[in-house]
Amino acid sequence: MTSLQTEVLVVGSGAGGATTAAQLTGAGRRVTIVEEGPWIDPDAVEPFSLEEMVLKYRHRGSCATLGSPPVAYAEGRCVGGSTEINSGLWHRLPSYLSEEWRRAYRIDEFTDDVLDRYAEQVEEAQGVSRLPSAPPPSSATLERGATKLGWRAVEFPRVFRYDQQGRGVKQTMARTLIPRAVAAGATVIPDCRVLKLLTRGDQVTGAVCDRTRPDGSRERLSIEADFVFVCAGAIQSPALLQRSGFRGSIGRGLKLHPTVKIAARFPSPLDHAGVPMHRVTEFAPSLTIGGSVSRKGHIALALADSAADFRDALDDWERVYVYYAAIRGDASGRVVAVPGLSAPVVSYRLTDADMSRLARGLLHLGEVLLAAGATELYPSVIGGRVVRRLDELVSWWDALTRSSANLMTVHLTSSVRMGEDRERTGADSFGRVWGVRNLRVNDASLLPDAPGVNPQAAIMTIAARNTDHFLAHA
């Protein structure tokens, strides 16, 4: 067994972990980051390609919750975490939500001015911007449909920087905060899965890891640390804590944004390189409409979801694009680490109100796509009729059921939850795991509820705040 020693061990290198590590090294702390996935040059793999899915996603992109219906989910598993594979949309936590969370979970120092201060810091460092030019057709289409219906739609800013020619590059953690942390002295150990945290009394003393060496051989790695930050995401963080003997509320309260999709065919070709930056916010926060990654492979998958004959549409894939409706649900799920299994069991049961909200979302999505000029709509509902006219949409209410809905999510949160309400939280207002002196969680798991929008901004803002708290107190 190899062993090493560090001051602060950060488990995970995504939005939470990278923010934590960069800030700690900036303050002169000695930091080691362990990441289960590989460290891949961000320029080496084409965004949203099949190769990316194989290299950077957990289980090559195919995970699903247990429940009726199941919800497929995607998690990044690489240095940079899900920031390497997401759309990079940036949405500050709306103040009515921070207010609600502050009250309901009794979170200290969670006011707008505190959060805005950290959000500004993070935005400054990351580079958050709007398009320097007109939106691409896939995005303009959504805006056009919304305008026609009188629905609110906005162009979301993204974590993108643009060069002189207007070419944009997504500012993933592997491009920004990880190199910054490394430059300031942090060590990154990729291909290294933490099996268990080690404890003594009310303290953690380090972690035991399973590391794959560059030559493919494996070793046990023992890391001794004065402080540990668990930032492995809303599925892996509670699973690691449970494997290490911490239970209580940990793993309960999992939230996600259940999502339905439509593959829509248009009279003219659309762009397929990126993800639309426009969102229909008319029904937010309970329901948001936007565009999905639509490479040929994604289009084939989305078309197949309807179980209709789609060969003709697939041949015409350049005129097809995938759009989605995501809901904030009433349901919450659970993450349970099972001894002997490397992947935790994730369960999530949608309520009848959630199922209805999804059906409503599917219809509204259909309305806006037809208004934008779509000629054919393939819903992600098995046996759901292919719709060509507005008066056919009504059939989707009854077509979407627990057994016919193909649901997915890319946002997972709230499986530890922060706040002073010890009944419902796994960590205090700053992410300190209850009952342990030197162990913190600092990622999506802390958000007490689903934010209804891309959570990256909220995750990074809260992580920056909590790291400052640590620096002031430890």
Added chain:
Amino acid sequence: MTAPNGSTDSAPELPASAAVVTGAAGWLGQNLVRALAPSRERVRCLVRTDDDASLLSVIGPSIEPIVGDVRDPAAIDMLFDGVGPSTVFHAAGVIHPERSVRSLFDVNVGGTQLTLDRARRAGAVRFVHVSSNSPFGANDVPAGRFTEDSPYNPYMAYGQSKLEAEQLVMRSYEHGDLQTVIVRPPWFYGPFQPARQTQFLAAIRRGRFPLVGDGTQQRSMVFVGNLVLGLLLAETADKAPGNAYWIADARPYELREIFETIRAALAAEGLEVTERNPIRIPALVGSMAEAADKFVQGRGRYVQAVHVLGELKDTIACDISRARAELGYEPPTALLDGMRESIRWCLANGEQL
């Protein structure tokens, strides 16, 4: 300046010359449409079937029925097509779903969202939303009264669906999309009642309807004629937009008083009423029914008899002071007269009492 509802000049006159009514062939809808028909140029009526359309067409030349599903965007487009400045009375809703709980949400929430959206696009002058007592649950004590400031505490799936609908309506107002008014009626009675209410009166007549507990629990009720008055006042009152109002009879009644008054009304209409006292069942049975109801609804199913039994043990009473002060609402009909009118309607329509 552009007004929130999309019109470009000073506020249009109220009451509007056109009315749009969803749920027009329902219990409340039939009463409301009859009140609107003589004074409006057009009364657009959303109904479920061709039979319902014929039923309403005979009321008068202003009635314009549209057959469709309140969940259907194309049907709601037709409902508002060329209607002009109108007041929308959104009365469509499911109270007792035939089987599945989900339809409560599909219709009560989904239908409300669609109707709000199309009303906004059509430039509706005012949107009067028919809600319920169910987002508020039951009062803690028999003397308790809901006011407009009472906190939400939804009773099961129906209450949850009506709460979500209210939230959509309020958001539409806050966004400046529509001038909305929420009207919250409790348990109705009156003409055009559905079969379940006729069965209820018939069971009382025969002493077969159970009195849960000691019968001192209180219930607000509203005679449909009083409710129609409340809706019409909500359409025109200056203070109403953005607000919600309880619309009920002048005072709540004890459950035993309701039973006794129905017996008196039946007798006054010349019907023989049993001498037997109603079956009394302990409040505990009501609680057990409530638990059973929660259990089956948790599995997506709905059993009406169990639901009704579970709800009868509680006090559900409201205070109409704000409607009195801000709408000028003064309910003209009280329980005995209103029940007599219901019974006469049943007899005139060949209903088996």
